[in-house]
Amino acid sequence: MSRMTDALDRALVREATEAAQRLSPVAARVLEHRGRTLREAEQAGRTLRARVAGVHPPGSLRWRVLPLEPGDGPRLGALAAAVGLEPMTEEQERLLRALVEDVPETVRRTRPLHGLRRLFLSGRRREEAEGAARQLLEGYAVWGSGATTQLLARWEAGTREPTLPVALAQAWSDHVGLTERLGGGGTRRSVVPLGELAGLPGAARSLAAVIGRELRARQAAVDAGEAVRESEADRLVAQMPVDRLREATRERLRVGALTEAGITTVGDVLARGTSLSRVPGVGEVTARRMLGAAETLRTLAREDARVTLDPARRDPAATRLLGALHTWEMLRQAAKATDVVALAQVLLPLADRLTSATTHLAVLSDGPDADDLRALVTPLLERARELDDALRRAGAGDPWTDFVRRPADYFALLSELGLVEETGVFGDLPDDVVEAVRAQELDGSLLTVSLRGYQSFAARFALVQEKVLVGDEMGLGKTIEGLAVLAHLAMQGGRWFLVVCPAAVVSNWVREVHARTDASVRAHRVHGPGREEALARWRRDGGVAVTTYETLGSVWDELTGFELDALVVDEAHYVKNPRARRSQRIAALAARTEHVVLLTGTPLENRTAEFGTLVGYLRPELVAGLGTAAAADFRRAVAPVYLRRNTEDVLVELPELVEVDEWLELSAADRTAYRDAVADGNFMAMRRAAFVAGAGSAKLQRLVELVAEAEDNGRRLLVFSYFRDVLEEVAAALPGPVFGPITGSVPATERQRVVDDFSAARGGAALVAQIQAGGVGLNIQAASVVVLCEPQVKPTTEWQAIARARRMGQLESVQVHRLLAEDSVDERMVEILSGKSEIFHRFARVSDTAQAAPEAFDVSEADLARRVVAAERARLFPEGA
Numbered sequence: 001m002s003r004m005t006d007a008l009d010r011a012l013v014r015e016a017t018e019a020a021q022r023l024s025p026v027a028a029r030v031l032e033h034r035g036r037t038l039r040e041a042e043q044a045g046r047t048l049r050a051r052v053a054g055v056h057p058p059g060s061l062r063w064r065v066l067p068l069e070p071g072d073g074p075r076l077g078a079l080a081a082a083v084g085l086e087p088m089t090e091e092q093e094r095l096l097r098a099l100v101e102d103v104p105e106t107v108r109r110t111r112p113l114h115g116l117r118r119l120f121l122s123g124r125r126r127e128e129a130e131g132a133a134r135q136l137l138e139g140y141a142v143w144g145s146g147a148t149t150q151l152l153a154r155w156e157a158g159t160r161e162p163t164l165p166v167a168l169a170q171a172w173s174d175h176v177g178l179t180e181r182l183g184g185g186g187t188r189r190s191v192v193p194l195g196e197l198a199g200l201p202g203a204a205r206s207l208a209a210v211i212g213r214e215l216r217a218r219q220a221a222v223d224a225g226e227a228v229r230e231s232e233a234d235r236l237v238a239q240m241p242v243d244r245l246r247e248a249t250r251e252r253l254r255v256g257a258l259t260e261a262g263i264t265t266v267g268d269v270l271a272r273g274t275s276l277s278r279v280p281g282v283g284e285v286t287a288r289r290m291l292g293a294a295e296t297l298r299t300l301a302r303e304d305a306r307v308t309l310d311p312a313r314r315d316p317a318a319t320r321l322l323g324a325l326h327t328w329e330m331l332r333q334a335a336k337a338t339d340v341v342a343l344a345q346v347l348l349p350l351a352d353r354l355t356s357a358t359t360h361l362a363v364l365s366d367g368p369d370a371d372d373l374r375a376l377v378t379p380l381l382e383r384a385r386e387l388d389d390a391l392r393r394a395g396a397g398d399p400w401t402d403f404v405r406r407p408a409d410y411f412a413l414l415s416e417l418g419l420v421e422e423t424g425v426f427g428d429l430p431d432d433v434v435e436a437v438r439a440q441e442l443d444g445s446l447l448t449v450s451l452r453g454y455q456s457f458a459a460r461f462a463l464v465q466e467k468v469l470v471g472d473e474m475g476l477g478k479t480i481e482g483l484a485v486l487a488h489l490a491m492q493g494g495r496w497f498l499v500v501c502p503a504a505v506v507s508n509w510v511r512e513v514h515a516r517t518d519a520s521v522r523a524h525r526v527h528g529p530g531r532e533e534a535l536a537r538w539r540r541d542g543g544v545a546v547t548t549y550e551t552l553g554s555v556w557d558e559l560t561g562f563e564l565d566a567l568v569v570d571e572a573h574y575v576k577n578p579r580a581r582r583s584q585r586i587a588a589l590a591a592r593t594e595h596v597v598l599l600t601g602t603p604l605e606n607r608t609a610e611f612g613t614l615v616g617y618l619r620p621e622l623v624a625g626l627g628t629a630a631a632a633d634f635r636r637a638v639a640p641v642y643l644r645r646n647t648e649d650v651l652v653e654l655p656e657l658v659e660v661d662e663w664l665e666l667s668a669a670d671r672t673a674y675r676d677a678v679a680d681g682n683f684m685a686m687r688r689a690a691f692v693a694g695a696g697s698a699k700l701q702r703l704v705e706l707v708a709e710a711e712d713n714g715r716r717l718l719v720f721s722y723f724r725d726v727l728e729e730v731a732a733a734l735p736g737p738v739f740g741p742i743t744g745s746v747p748a749t750e751r752q753r754v755v756d757d758f759s760a761a762r763g764g765a766a767l768v769a770q771i772q773a774g775g776v777g778l779n780i781q782a783a784s785v786v787v788l789c790e791p792q793v794k795p796t797t798e799w800q801a802i803a804r805a806r807r808m809g810q811l812e813s814v815q816v817h818r819l820l821a822e823d824s825v826d827e828r829m830v831e832i833l834s835g836k837s838e839i840f841h842r843f844a845r846v847s848d849t850a851q852a853a854p855e856a857f858d859v860s861e862a863d864l865a866r867r868v869v870a871a872e873r874a875r876l877f878p879e880g881a
Contacts, residue, residue: 013110013133016140020103023143023152026101030155034085037163041082044075045181045321050183053350055373057343064186064364065350066171066178067194069357076176081163086155095143104144115751117600143683168360177362177471186364188754194358197377203384204351206335207344208621210387214335217328218417224321225307225419231317232305238267245269248293257281258290269294307419309411309501322399325413328449330390335443336518336657339385347377408477412450419858425454428635429461437461446518449480454645457486461643465642467596469572470578471644473803478599479512482568485597486544487517494565495542499550500586501570503527507748509546527551528747533855556585564593572598575617576610583613590617601800606782608634615641656776659816664702666821669693674824682864684723686825686872687790691726699819700733703787706817707734710785711764715815720771720801721789727768728790736764743770758782771801786816791829793861823875828868 015652048066055063087094109132110440112125133417171178172189179186206213242255243264250655261279264270269276269290277287309318318700335341363370394402413422426434440460443784444451451459454472458481462468499509506527515524520550522543524534531547535555538545547555547650567589569575575583590596596612612623615638635642666674666689675693690699703719710717721727727741739758742751758767760783767783771792792798802816820826 007524010113011138012137013113016136016144017110017114019140019144020099020107023149024099024104026152026156026619027096030152031096031100034088034155035082037078037085039821040078040163041181044078048075048178049182050071051353053353055347055350055376057346057376060367061372061376062365063368063599063716064182065357065373066182066362066364067350067353067355068168068171068191068360068362069355070168070359071357072168072171076171077163078167078878079181080173080176080826088155088765092151093155093608095148098139099143102137103139106132110136119575125570147199152821158275168362171360171362172364178362182364187364188365188369189363190365190370191360191362192355192370192374195361196381197361197374198354198358199381199385200347200377201351201354203381204344204347206384206388207341208332208348208378210341210344211330214328214331217324217331219326221413222330222417222419224317225414225417228317228321229302229305229419231315232308233298234267236301236305237270237294240266240297240301242266242269245290245293248296249651253286253290253292253293254281259740262601262728266294266297270298306421307414307416309403310734311400314400322403323394323467324489325410326394326399326402327391329409329413330387330394332450333448334383334387334601336448337383338445340380341381342377344384345378348797372694409449412455413681415452416450420452422453425457426643427645428639429643430639432462433465433640437609438465440464442484443488443491444484445628446521447484447516449482449516449519451480455481455484458643459488462490462595462597465641466594467590468641468643469487469598469600469618469638471600471612471642473644473646473799476645478518478601479509479570480599482510482599483516485595486566486568487521489566489595489664490521496538496564497544497566497568498559498563498564498569499544499568499587500549500589501546501548502574503550503748505549505748506546506548507571507752509544511752513544513546526555531555539846543856547843548685549586552650553581559589562588566595566597567593567598569598570600572600572614573610576613576615578616587617601803606864611638621791659818661818661820662672662702663822664690664692665819666824667693667696669696670698670821673738675876678869678876681873683825683869686869688721688827690819690821690824691723691729691789694729695733697729698710699789702819703730703734703789706763706785707736708767708788709735713765714781715785716761716763717785717787718783718789718801719766719768719789722767722792723778724770726789727770730766731768734766734768736766736770738766739759741770742769744772771797775838784814786814787814791818791820792824793829824873825868828871829864 014201015603016129018025027750050532051361052064052066055061055065110129112129113133153380166173169191170176173190179189228508242258242264245253245255246247256267258264260281262274263279271718272279273291274280274287277284282290307321309322311566339641361370361373363373374820411420415422429437437457438461442451442456442463456476458470458472458478462470462481462485471482472476472481482499486494489497501509508526510525513521522541522544522545524538525531526538526545526643527537531554535545535558539558552559569586569590572586577583578587598619600614612634615623618641622641625871670690670693673684674689677689690695694700707717719727720731721730724741724743727743731738731741739754742754754767758765761782771788786802788798788801802814820830
């Protein structure tokens with residue numbers, strides 16, 4: 001029995017041994033495969049997890065984004081392979097590890113029981129071998145079952161299946177398990193082609209760094225400006241005769257030896273340097289003194305040198321300055337878009353994880369999807385593309401072309417950098433007001449242009465004093481001063497702004513709002529067809545409503561009780577008559593609006609009482625009792641709300657103004673028409689009699705000559721007259737291209753189209769306009785010759801007309817030709833009107849000269865007509881004939 005048991009045991013041991021030898025390698029392969037699969041999945045998960053970028057813009061939008069590339073297919077496959085592994089319990093894993101690690105050792109220890117070796121076993125060795133056999137048989141009862149064998153067979157089959165890459169589009173599939181590898185969460189999952197978002201790295205880095213780039217560009221522009229100043233200083237000393245050396249030192253210098261040696265300028269002395277001592281007749285000591293004097297003169301020249309930009313002198317330093325200004329301007333505007341810059345910084349983590357190999361984005365979120373992310377990024381890409389394109393064009397093109405197109409913008413940049421000197425910025429304001437204004441910050445975030453120093457001061461003055469009259473001379477940019485106030489208030493939360501202006505400048509205001517401010521500041525044309533709809537949009541959405549004095553009456557009911565954040569009244573002298581309905585409406589609006597800006601280049605035309613009326617809309621207490629005040633007292637009283645600067649004070653770069661009075665002898669036909677007009681007492685007929693003869697008119701003949709002269713010099717002309725029939729004669733007679741006439745009946749939009757066409761015309765082109773229509777509101781820097789066909793009743797009307805051409809942005813000297821007829825109404829008007837010009841300077845301009853009362857110079861149009869007619873009748877018909 002014992003031997004049979006021994007035989008049976010040996011058979012079972014042999015069976016267990018054979019099973020172990022068969023199953024242990026299988027278990028090893030299964031464990032190795034599972035281990036490798038899990039390790040590869042863990043490595044793939046770490047790699048992908050490290051690449052995930054969180055996108056958390058301000059607000060509730062949040063994404064987790066995983067950039068994918070073709071090489072991620074195998075990584076996703078590794079994740080999928082791990083997910084596809086057949087589940088294994090801890091008990092099963094312990095069983096497999098026993099088959100791999102413990103069972104082979106147990107089998108080895110049973111070997112002495114097999115074959116003839118069992119016959120020679122001693123007691124202790126037999127006991128150890130039989131113990132191992134019993135241990136093997138106990139295990140065999142577990143892992144040698146049919147169920148275990150079948151399970152091992154299935155696991156072994158899995159080891160023979162290769163790990164296959166997964167298509168990137170299937171990254172979020174459940175069989176991949178990517179969501180869990182990334183920490184779970186996210187109810188919306190999508191994989192999208194990278195497409196145009198491939199440009200995100202460059203765009204985000206470019207815009208995120210735009211503030212630093214802007215600062216560097218600003219310094220580059222300053223350095224370029226100083227280089228121009230140095231160049232100008234060199235040019236000045238190169239023109240200084242050597243005799244000037246004596247002025248720079250107390251030493252007695254004999255410069256004759258220098259001139260004999262061909263050294264004729266201070267620049268030549270500096271160029272010689274220390275070698276000057278080798279010039280015959282100049283010793284070492286004298287040479288040192290001469291060089292010291294030359295250096296002193298150069299220092300003085302540098303202090304006096306102006307940074308000028310002249311298309312007629314395109315030296316390399318000025319060209320580099322223009323390029324630097326253009327670059328700084330674009331980067332500064334980009335830096336002002338703080339929302340875009342902030343978004344770029346938010347997107348930087350994602351941008352940094354995109355590579356040239358990235359082809360897809362796996363997007364995970366709890367709300368917004370990939371389309372929302374794309375909608376967020378696309379404007380950023382467009383802004384970066386626009387900036388890069390603009391910078392590239394600026395670098396490749398001729399900067400002078402852009403300068404000639406918009407010189408005023410470039411001079412504003414120079415002013416902001418402190419490279420252009422401006423005097424008279426403070427006007428005649430009291431010191432305490434000046435200090436308060438200088439301390440006021442101006443938020444220009446919504447402006448797309450630079451402000452000149454004096455323009456910034458005007459805007460800050462309006463913010464500090466709240467209700468002001470800005471009477472800057474025509475051409476200084478009062479419109480942008482008003483817009484700067486509105487843009488600042490908009491950044492402070494203001495929404496509803498109203499601009500009231502003449503019909504002729506509605507289009508210009510709408511254009512300026514669109515061109516000079518951020519798109520978030522919308523202009524609404526509350527004038528003409530569709531004004532009710534525009535008014536309704538403005539009331540609903542806010543923005544800048546632009547209307548006219550006349551339209552204001554028709555929409556008055558809609559404004560009653562409506563709270564404005566600011567009111568701007570352009571050409572405010574239109575409301576100088578307090579009895580007029582439009583004046584009363586403006587007064588009512590001004591009284592209930594916190595910020596009011598009255599703009600006019602002609603605050604005083606006929607009577608100082610009219611000036612006082614404008615101030616009374618703002619601060620009535622300032623003008624109480626000033627009816628007979630002297631000029632100094634009047635100006636002192638209104639100073640807290642009145643700011644005026646003159647062109648020559650603040651626009652140091654403005655070209656020369658050449659005024660020519662063209663005195664002409666009336667032709668025979670002119671004289672006949674003139675005598676008839678005087679006899680009839682017809683003042684208006686007297687004023688235009690010099691054109692009645694058409695081609696035989698002396699004024700018309702001279703005008704044709706001026707056009708020919710302008711054509712030869714490549715200049716364009718503005719021809720102004722008060723009378724429509726005179727303009728028709730002029731338009732028919734002029735030889736070159738004629739644009740217009742612009743009259744009061746021409747719609748504002750049509751006027752601007754005519755001006756645009758004229759600006760694109762060649763030299764010799766003429767724009768003819770009624771002076772009261774074309775002389776107000778339009779900017780016509782394309783013209784540099786102004787012809788006034790007859791004297792005007794108000795000097796300010798002429799000044800305003802001239803200022804259409806001589807304003808910021810004009811690069812050529814402006815010629816003004818006044819066509820005046822001898823022995824006619826023209827002579828009488830020039831004599832009388834000289835007094836009206838004087839009163840304006842006494843009361844409205846910055847001047848300390850006058851003490852006379854205003855009534856001494858008040859002249860109405862009717863009075864002037866009576867006086868002129870009477871004087872001419874007395875001259876031509878001394879005995880009443």
